Amino acid sequence: MAKAVAYYNQNILTLPLDNLLLENGYVLKKEKCSKNHLTLTNNNNDLIVITRAANNHYLYFNPNDERDRGNIYSFCKNRNIKLEKLLKAKDLSQLSHNINPSNLTQKNLEIITIFNEKQAIKENNFFSKNRLIASDILLHFPLKMDKMKNILSPTFVLEKIESINFIGINQAGYVSYLQNPLKKDKNQNAYHKPIKHLCYGAKGLEILKHPQTKKAEIKNIILSESIVDSLSLLELKGYDPKTTLICSSNGQITQKQRELLEHFSKIFKNTQIILAFDNDEKGRKFAKKCEELFQKNNMATQILQPILKDFNDDLNAYKLLNLSKNFTLKELENKIENDTSRFINDFLKKEKILNPLSLKKRLKEAIIFSKILNYLQEKIQNHIDLNKVNQSLKNFNIFIQTKKINTKEKQ
Template sequence: MPEKLKVSEPPRYFEDLTLLPLHEVLLCNGFILNKDKSSRSNPVLNNGDEHIVITKKGDHYLYFNADGSNDRGNIINFCKNRKLDVKTIIHNFHNEENKNVDIPKYFTREKKHIDEYHTLNQYNPKKNQFFLNKGIYDSTIEPYLDCFKQDNYGNICFPHYKLIEEKIITICGYTQRLSIPLYKDKEGNLRDKPLKNIHHGEKCLEILNINKESGQIKQIVFGESIVDLLSFMQIYNSHYSANETILVSTAGNFQEGIKPTLNKLFELCKEAKVITCFDNDKDGLRFTNFIQDLVLQKMKKGISTYKPFAKDVNDDLKLRQITQLSQLNTKSFEDYLEKLCLDYRRYPSTQKRKTILEKLRKIDGLKPLKDDLKERFNQIQKHKAIKSL
């Protein structure tokens, strides 16, 4: 890409340069498409350390720099901020030599995927392996039965919603949550990580209960997955009514493109309490701050935050089910583990010891046990066939 170019006036033969597909312009000027970070409505392009996200408002293409700076705007701002010549950039875009550049289609509403979603089956409680594996009960799912679908293979399909034409929040795509992860690709090669979900159409926000009357909604709960949100509702079933609560999953999508939909949601449910239950890690903290700032700006109030004791809310739910602790905190958890170790030492029964060992191993998979506890447990005399923790 040219480095020492002067800013010039836009070419006269264009009425409005912001109508040009900015992502295609940049691809013809040396930028590289980041397929992993791109969504159907927000292509992301890289140039060295720069990560540029393309958005669209009406027919006009805009951009922002993912570094969080004020580097944003239209194609004119883009060139001005980089001291680039607009004419040269446009010339490269129209250059015949660039016609072979592979440019995926973006900003297209894929109606076929929306139609596909509507033809999927209603959820069948007899095919509930997905939720069973997550420890989520049928009673928790029941109020949301009209909010998601299921395919012929038992995979759960959660719809994504997006603000269209600044007026309505409507379905733009859906995600299949696979009951059985795919460990190999289409060619039979082993994947680096098992594929747990497949997305169809545009990505935005997974929402359950979006069709409720806005006046009925008393809470909006945000999380990184619908599974975490349902886990939250199961843990606090006596605190919050499902019929008065909207569940919003960002599904890892924290690009500028979700802001209009969030703003519209806050506008419709301005009296609702906002709760976050993002993961217990750096990204979770960043996502919490993102929602907190947006709520403060749009609704002029604060939020309530649930910080998971383990990595995420679903892990907390599973820990509660294993330990039967009504209050899950450091003290109650450590006291419980100490009791397990004491019981293991006391009981001569092989079956009781086996049950305790299985519990400890399950817990360790959800919330890693401290080394000193493992060491003390491993020092307890046991059958030679029993492996250490």
């Protein structure tokens, strides 16, 4: 088989296969296309994905049949059609290239195809339910969702192909954020920490952009350790989703990510970089490295540090405790102390005058608030006077348990 390749007409291998097929009854599935691959189908439901290799050769594969793949010659052979039929359909000199060349392997391209085949994120999703990110914000971006309701975020790398003087940003894979983190391996051994996400394809930078936004319209670029944190900051600060590029390093800064970040300085003009890494030693080191990288390339850079560990923790505290968006640790501490005291005092004051149904309603409200505080305790414990807060929580929980018993006795 390797020898047969030598007899292929190299010029024919570089002809835009997508254009040839569009002249022969195929149509684009636009929602399944990207800069480095196109998905086409026809009336016979022949589904194919076309890519362009670094040497400019056009390749294809069938997502439904792993044996159906190769170049234009393979395409004709597998369908028992003559090459001449494709080539005479249109003036070959008029064919244009619509796909960026790519160094990605066939496996990577198949992974990207899997990503594109998934449905768009829905309003009912665990980023909104569990992470409290507004669903209307998420719907601005090309996030996907699989049948397990995991959320998929695309990753990108910078590709340089010197032979044809090409430099571009191509999708390399995706990250799957698990609705139900993995706690055990396949042998049922417990992980040290639950696995919250899985990476597929080449590791790159997670990037989310509104589909209709052009590069020249980007005003802000948010970069953090997690796409969840970047989206949380977008909501907290009220940035416009249509003019903001959402990025994540996924907990590390790799060489491929550095190359892509440096490329930002060449393609984004009058754009502000917002560094939103975690509020810990590792996060501060990341922020410092990225700040130096962007400032070296004369890009306006701002470091924003979360009040708690990360901006999703901040978003949770803001929403669950009804704080101001720019709350301080002192405000957080006072809120917990004042609200627990208010619940207790208000309940005691009205306990004797309220009917059993109203008392039950007040107790239910107190129980919900107690659950919120207990949920937030892990997120706030390293950032405020825990002794003071713990005493408030302890008093509040004892109070609730006592009132639960009293309410049952009265019934």
